[in-house]
Amino acid sequence: MIAVDRELCDFCGTCVAVCQPDAIFLAERDIRIDLEKCTDCENCVIACPLxxxxEVSDEDRF
Ligand code: SF4
Ligand code: SF4
Structure with a gap:
């Protein structure tokens, strides 16, 4: 599954723009992934400049 490291994220919104199923929700200083919608395409992993x-295993979620 996909997870966001909030220590690294600067909430730029780049990943939101490339997520076709609109699975990423960005609010002020917060970001979340709707795992029901996420297709594991990894577009956000490729696009994130930081x-x-x-992609993490269930055990490695942060
Ligand atoms: S592209 Fe990366 S740094 Fe920008 S909001 Fe998404 S996870 Fe955070
Ligand atoms: S892996 Fe794909 S579907 Fe899932 S949050 Fe990232 S861009 Fe969206």
């Missing part, structure tokens, strides 16, 4: 989006 490496804050990562």
């Amino acid at each position: 490496g804050a989006m990562r």
Whole structure:
């Protein structure tokens, strides 16, 4: 699954723009992924300039 490292994220919104199923929700200083909508396409992982989006196992969620 995809997870966001909030320590790295600067809430720029780049990942929101590339997420076709609109699974990423960005509010002021907060970001969340709707795992029901996420298709694991990894577009956000590729697009994030800070490496804050990562594919992780269930055990590694942060
Ligand atoms: S692209 Fe990266 S830094 Fe920008 S909001 Fe998304 S996770 Fe955060
Ligand atoms: S992996 Fe794809 S569907 Fe899931 S949050 Fe990232 S861009 Fe959206």
